[in-house]
Amino acid sequence: MEPKISEKVWDPKIESEIRKKWEDSKLYE
Numbered sequence: 001m002e003p004k005i006s007e008k009v010w011d012p013k014i015e016s017e018i019r020k021k022w023e024d025s026k027l028y029e
């Protein structure tokens with residue numbers, strides 16, 4: 001499943017949030 005990154009400016013805070021979600025997803029995969 002490839003994450004879709006929007007074309008707007010990438011925010012490190014958002015990246016951190018997304019990475020956290022990805023980690024959570026991996027636990028349930």
